[in-house]
Amino acid sequence: MLKWALIFLLIGLVAGVLGFTGVAGASIAIAKFLFFIFIAIFLILLIVGLTAARRIT
Numbered sequence: 001m002l003k004w005a006l007i008f009l010l011i012g013l014v015a016g017v018l019g020f021t022g023v024a025g026a027s028i029a030i031a032k033f034l035f036f037i038f039i040a041i042f043l044i045l046l047i048v049g050l051t052a053a054r055r056i057t
Contacts, residue, residue: 001041005034 012027 001034001038005031005038008034 008027008031012024012031015021015027016024
């Protein structure tokens with residue numbers, strides 16, 4: 001998911017440099033959305049992993 005966020009970020013940056021503001025804005029918005037979803041899933045799995053590790057030991 002982080003890979004897709006970076007891909008959309010690059011597409012948005014290139015589109016912005018070339019003057020395609022509509023495409024650039026949409027790509028940056030998608031990249032932001034995917035990044036925050038990635039961070040949320042990462043934090044949830046980190047907390048679950050830490051609590052499961054404490055129960056095992």
